[in-house]
Amino acid sequence: MNRPPMPIASDLLPAVRESCIEAGEIALALFRPGEKTAARTWSKSGGSPVTEADIGVDTFLRIQLSVLLPDAAWLSEETVDDALRLSRRFVWVVDPIDGTRAFMSGSPDWAVCVALLDEGVPILGVVHAPACRATYTAIRGAGAFLNGAAISASQVATLKEARIAGPKPMLDALARLEAFEPADKIPSLALRLARIADGTIDAGLISPDARDWDLAAADLILNEAGGRMTGGEGQPAIYNRETPVHGMLVASSNGLAEPLLRALQRLRDGQPQRI
Known part of the structure; x- marks a missing residue:
């Protein structure tokens, strides 16, 4: 065609x-x-x-x-x-x-x-x-x-140094696994991602049910700034599907992506304490 x-x-x-x-x-x-x-x-x-x-x-x-x-x-x-x-x-x-x-x-x-x-x-x-x-x-x-x-995302590569924003229940669950610095609440999902992109914060957690319009523009900005946003298994967001709804997402500088995903995997595996 x-x-x-x-x-x-x-x-x-x-x-x-x-x-x-x-x-x-x-x-x-x-x-x-x-x-x-x-x-x-x-x-x-x-x-x-x-x-x-x-x-x-x-x-x-x-x-x-x-x-x-x-x-x-x-x-x-x-x-x-x-x-x-x-x-x-x-x-x-x-x-x-x-x-x-x-x-x-x-x-x-x-x-x-x-x-x-x-x-x-x-x-x-x-x-x-x-x-x-x-x-x-x-x-x-x-x-x-x-x-x-x-702009560019931060170079922080360990969770204990990271400033992380997100819904309190998600931050509380992560805190049972890893030490980190909770960031101030950012009610706009797009701004949460954008502030990771400019290095204001290092990572963000996004609860299920975000929509394409909450994410698409800021996802690109974050990616171009040297960060990434993925699902809990590390998969990229997919846009313009029949139902434009997403599951849980994590966003961070590239250096934090793997440590953050590993921590979330431990949470899913039932290891709700720091090691």
Whole structure:
């Protein structure tokens, strides 16, 4: 089957980055640092919260990104899923506000996330955290950047030196096996990965049920910064499946990946104590 030429990600990135920054301004208009958001809020059918800012950003990005690459399909947290994406080469994967609860409560740790998949593989990623004044970008094979400056994951190679973020039950379980330094809570999964990419923290744990839109952009940024995110058996994340849901994931600098996976294997094997 004849396919169109792959878009040059470096040509698309400036416009995607600018679109994310503009989208962030839409959300910032309703964000109140340290206070409850000014946005109208309600609960989705599964009980998770959504705000008018999520919907406004989603609508804006769908218009902007569809102009940039009209043939690409669309997968977003705030849009009804369309199975057409399964047959398309290119897919935009969008989380209008990753960390909605943080946004609602006045915490700065939320982000606008956009990834472009080519045959299920992220080739472009932007994680823009407006309240933190941080914009992470990456193109496959071209490195990762924070506000235009190259970033890289830490060189820490032992768990006892590592700063690790994640859900408290997962951190508590790991602490029964290995000594490490718990990092401050980072409610946005994308920012958790991005802060591993820039060396702010060394590793992160992600509980089951994360979705493609939580991960795809930041996964690419982390990979390009010299880190990796895998399942508990070391397998890479697979995107644009029929059900875009993931199991437990671990993310770290490359040097920590094997020690972290070995510790989790011991946990699964029923060795809940340090050795």
